[in-house]
Every structure is written in structure tokens, then in C-alpha cells.
Amino acid sequence: MLPFVYNALPARVIFGTGTLAQVVQELRNLGCSRAVVLTTPHQVEQGKAVKNLLGDLCVGLYTKATMHTPTDITDAAVSAVQELHADCLVAVGGGSTIGLGKAIALRTDLPQIVVPTTYAGSEATPIIGQTEDGVKTTQKTLKVLPEVIVYDVDLTLTLPSKMSVTSGVNAIAHAVEALYSKEANPVVNLLAQEGIKAIASALPIIIHERDTPSLREARSGALYGAWACGTCLGAVGMSLHHKLCHTLGGTFNLPHAETHTVILPHAIAYNTPYAADAIAKVASSLGVTNAAQGIFDLAKTLGGPYSLKELGMKEADLEKAADIAVRSPYPNPAPLEREKLLELLRNAWAGTRPE
Template identity: 70%
Template sequence: MRPFVYNALPGRVVFGNGTLSKLPEEVKRIGCSKALVLTTPQQTKEGENARALLGDLAVGVSNSATMHTPVDVTEKAVELATKLGADCLVAIGGGSTTGLAKAIALRTDLPQIVVPTTYAGSETTPIIGQTESGYKTTQKSLKVLPEVIIYDVSLTLTLPPKLVVTSGINAIAHAVEALYSQDSNPMIDNLAEQGISKIARSLPTIVSSPDDLEARSDALFGAWACGTCLGAVGMALHHKLCHTLGGSFDLPHSETHTVVLPHAMAYNAPYASEAMNTIARALGVDKAGKSAALGIFELIQSLGGPLSLKELGMREEDLDRAADIAAGSPYPNPAPLEREKLRKLLGDAWAGKRPE
């Protein structure tokens, strides 16, 4: 057994079907009685339903959550939480809503209960990304780690097939980078392989049979597993590129992760062969002799997911600037980070080229 260091993160997980009904109980369990419910504008209905469920335990709803957690949006939400005297936060939605809850908690230390409706996985991590003046930065702090996560499989039934695919691949990306992280360890390695396998095998079923609760349950469990990997170890090139593309060029979060992942994997493959073998096995493409990067690419293609940055609205003339930003600050990664090679990676992702 190789030497390793593993830090387990605190937190309570309630997983099942219909578990949203436990929300009032969980608010009381953490000693709170004045919850501020957070959502995006698109999920206002879900936020109002949660408020009705909480009754007197809720003091209001904010539907201002936005992609990439803009600082100005957070500041307004903090003002509202203070004005209403909120003593905890209830976030219902995907990564945008969870991000807003984390950003408020960072500034106020309010406890959080997160109810994910996508496979983003950020609810499991002490990591927060925030955008200001066109740049997205990240930091780690236990202040932003949610105290409780309520996974209700029924809430994912309305997740559109297109978002099922991109959200699922986004989750897989967390586990992929955990496997070649400098902080990797046997526990996270096993969880990463399990998470990738659960999601990769459930996505085709969900796309073809959206009401399949077993597949939805497997995908949601896989998202928890992959998110837990993200929270336990450091990330690398893939996440750096996606933060650059999202924060500086306003590309959509999960779609960007979906397009970039095969190319980031191909870039790192020569320096992370053991991790790639594990990923190929989890995807079920190892016996066919396919690379992990090609396996992910073909999975996305078969599910009708986005394959190019061009189709996400990225301008080809912005690729040089993106490469400059991505290469501008050092960060751990298996393969050496060379500006021209990063530019080629981005060019391949822009064109939707099959990874070699």
C-alpha cells in the first residue's frame, strides 16, 4: 500500500426518494428556525414549494442565483439575509444555487442545507468559485461546506435530458481529476471509479427512459461520489480551463466541462496512465482497447451532448487569450503546462476534434 494522507470532511447526507419532506426536520436538527431559501430565477417554483413546506421556519426566498457566482449578486443576497434575520440557508437547485449559498456562508458563517436538483456535486465540497471583473477565482474553506445535503431522487425527474448529460459529465470530471491528483489516495480512488461507473452506465438509460427511478438514483449517487472526490483532493488542468472559460468568457458551466474533459484527459494521458486505465475500466471501454479520453468523447457523442466550444458560443479569436490566462498561474497537473500545447488543446476543443 502506498503512503497517503486522507482528510475526511464533516457533513450529513440524507439520500432517497421523497426526502425533501425531511427539510423542516433538518432545519430544526441544526438548531435553526429562520431559513432563507435560495434558487435561480428558473427554479422559483421549487423555491416557493420549499418555503411552503418549511412554513414558519422560512423567512423568505431569494431567486437571484446565477452561473459562476458573481460577487455583486452575492453582496445583494447577503444584505437580504441580514435584513430578514436568517439563521440558515436552504439552497435548492444546481451548482449556481449551491455557489450562492456558499458565497453567503463565506461572508456570514450561516449554516447551509443544500437540496441538489442536478449532478453538479459542488454541495459536497469546501470549494467556492466566484467571479468578479471577468475573472473566476477559487478558494477552499470549511466555512462554505454545507452542513446537510438532502438528495431527493424525485427532484431530478424534471431535469431535461440535455442537462442530464452535461451535468453528469461535469460530475465525472471531478472523479477523473481526483484519480491523478497529487493528493490522491486509495479511498478516493475507489470512490472515483465507482462514481464514474454509476454515472456512465445510468446516463444512456435516463436519456432513453427519463422516468427510470433506478437510473436516476444511480446517477445521483454517482454525483455524490464524484463530488466527494472533488472535495477531498485537489483538481488540475481540466478545472482550471473550465474556470477560465466560464469566468472570463461566460460560457455555460456544465456544457463547458463536457466539451473540455476529453481533451484535458488526452493532454494528461501520457503522464497518468494508471488513472486512465482506471477510467477506461469504469467506462467499460478497456476491453475494446479504447483510450479513456476517446471513451468519454464517444459517450458524450452517443448521448447528443455538446462536442465543441464553437457551439457553446466561444469565438476562435479568443482562444489565444484563454490560453494566456490558463497558463498564467502555476497549478499542480500531471503533464507539464506549456502555453502552446494548451492553445492546441483549446483549438481541438473549439473544433470538436476527436481526441487521439
């Protein structure tokens, strides 16, 4: 056994069906009584339901969470939270809402309860990404790690098919990069393989057997996999895949989960010659022999996006994206060479199946 270091993150996790009702007691356990509920404009009704559930323990509902966590939105949200004299944040939604909760917590130190409704996984991490003037940056600090995560399978039953695929592959990306991270360790390796297998097994059932009794079990498996993959993301550093996705999202405003879905097969192919053992674990968890092709085929056959072109990326911007991606060094199994990165981006733009 090789030596390793593993840091467990201090978060409380509640997983099950009908667990949303436990948010009230969790709020009290934190000693809080003036919560603000956060959502995106598209999830206002879910936010209202949680606000009603909390009753007098809730002092407001803020519904302007936005993709890539723009700092101007955070500015306005912090002002609103402070005017309400809030003592806790309850984020209900996916990565956009969770990101806003983290951004507010970074500035105010308010405790967070997160109720995920997608498979984003960011709720399990002390990582925040923020966008200012077209540039997305990330930082890692325990100040943004939610105190409590409440996973309720019921809240994912109506997650649209395409969003299920893209947020699921987004979660898988966390586990893939954890396996070849420089901080990889046996604990994270087990979680990563478990998470990949759980999500990859669940997604075909979610898409093709939507009205069968097996749907709830598949939704439960996918949500469990999302927690496992998100925990990997929080425990170790990420590499090329996440760097490219942050570049494409922050600078070119491409949708977050969809971009992860398109880029992941190509990032795997780029790193495979330099991380053969880790990528073999990915392939085994997927039940395939070629991990890059396995991810590509999984997303495409389930109706997910597979080209940057269909996400609105301009071919003329690929050069700029490659320049940004190599601007600051970061750990990655394969050397970061601009021309090879540009080739990766061109293949991803065209939707070419990895070799």
C-alpha cells in the same frame, strides 16, 4: 501499499426518495428557525414548494442565483439575508444556487442545507468559485462546506435530457481529476471509480429509456454517482481540466456544465501520457479502452455539446484563454506548455475527437 493522507469532510448526507420532507427536521436539528430558501430565476416554483414545506421556519425566498457566482449578486443576497435576520440557508438547485449559498456562508457563517436537483456535485465540497470583473477565482475553506445535503431522487426525474448529460459529465470530471491528483489516495480512488461507473451507466438509460420503469433506478444511480464524484472533488485538489473550465467560464461567460463536457475529453488526452495508471482506471470504469474517446463519445451520442464553438466561444479568443490558463502555476500530471494548451483548446473549439 503506498503511504497516504485522507481527510473526511464533516457533512451529513441524506439520500433517497421523498427525502425532501426531512428538510424540516434537519433545520430543527441545526437549531434554526429563520431559513432563507435560495434558487435561480428558473427554479422559483421549486423554491416556493420548499418555502411552503418549511412554513413558519422560512422567512424568505431569494431567487437570483446566477452562473459562476458573480460577487455583485452575492452582495445583494447577503444584504437581503441580513435584513431578514436569517439563521440558515436552504439552497435548492444546481451549481449556481449552491455556489450562491456558499458565497453567503463565506461572509456570514450561516449554516447551509443543500437540496441538489442536478448532478453538479459541488454540494459535497468546501470549494467556492466566484467571479469578479470577468475573472473567476476559487478558494477552499470549511466555512463554505454545507452542514447537510438532502438528495431526493424525485427532484431529478424531470431534469431535462441535455442538462442531465452535461451535469453528469461535469460530475465525472471531478472523479477523473481526483484519480491523478497529487493528493490521490485509496479511499478517493474507490469513490472516483464508483462515481464514474454509476453516472456513465445511468446516462444512456436516462436519455433513451425515459418512459420505462428503469428510469427511476437510473436517476438514483446518477445522483449517487454525483455524490461520489463531488466527494472526490472536496477531498483532493484538481488540475488542468478545472483550471481551463474556470478560465472559459469566468472570462468568456461560457455555461459551466457544458464547458466541462466539452473540455474533459481533451484534458484527459493531454494528461494520459503522464498519468497512464489513473487514466486506465477511468477507461475501466467507463467500459472502454480509450478514456478520452470514451467520454467524448458518451457525451456526443447522448446529445451533449462537444465543441466550444457551439457554446459561443470565439476562435479569436483561444489565444487569450491559453495565456490565462498558464498564468499561475498549479499541479498537473503533464507540464503546462502554452502551445500544447492552445492546441488542446483548438481541438475543443472545433469538436475534434481526441486521438
